[in-house]
Amino acid sequence: MRLVVGITGATGAIIGVRTLEVLAGLADLAGIPVETHLVISRWGRATITTETDRSVRDVQALADVAYDDADQFAAIASGSHPMDGMLIAPCSMRTLAAVRAGLGDTLLTRAADVTLKERRRLVVVAREAPLSRIHLENMLALTDAGAVVLPPMLAFYGQPGSLADLVDHVVHRALDQFGIAVPGADRWNGLGVRQPERNNHHALR
Template structure:
């Protein structure tokens, strides 16, 4: 029997593939966690463009990988227990699919399953500026219990390192799932801290 906690991580074609990759890297070091990865075709394009990373290198970071069109995958069913789903980064197309329950691929289906099972569902949108459709879709996902987490850095940490800004976002997201994110970000402790 598998006693590991399972987390689905999805990477879409929005800019910011580093968020999903960094999450996988952190969870790879956590023996009590099992990652299930699904990537859109545009996600692979951005992975190559932004990080010069190929599919095999990415897949090596995950415990289990799933094809984008594998609707018969275990993560497409609510009977497969997970802690939830993180879509990082989340394209506006995927946001719209999740907001409207349009399970057209395994990413939107896995998010739909997490929402219907009342499991934590975190979407990390990477788009700016936002139009009204984007905002309404974010509101819809929020009303269903999902969490919209735009990866905005906290400038009180006084860093100019992209890696530190990414780690902060990743650490705060993983913290929502109970993952020990010690060292990834410095929580605000007040002006005296």
């Protein structure tokens, strides 16, 4: 599988960073490689350095290919370049609006536009609170266009013990949308059913 990963300036840069870490480890963990193509927006770069202990270069090194957001000649700017989908995590409301409008003024928004027009899976981890009517209308329009809007909602049925567990839950749910079931992901098994040990269940399907 070949995925575009976009990181924008919304708070929650760790979601995108952790996604890249998980995808980079899938080949060794489950024997199925996922090729990642990374685009970080201008403000995404700022958020990475503000919210994490990683440099932008560190994050780019997690991907198989990294592009400059101003490079409209990049391979992923064309629908003829074979990709399987795109994940924007986190997705700012500015990026959401640009994608909804088909603006394509940056490589990240152009890649999202390409993903939609080629009928590939686009998942946006939309990060904002509270949501205005404009935000909600943009989300509805993107959903109608075929995208999946997946806000980073907290879940507690797995009894998370750390912030890392909560981040992983969002990452795993986002990757589920591409048919990637990460080994060790917490899954709801019903009331009264003992949850399997973390990091010891579920393989890629």
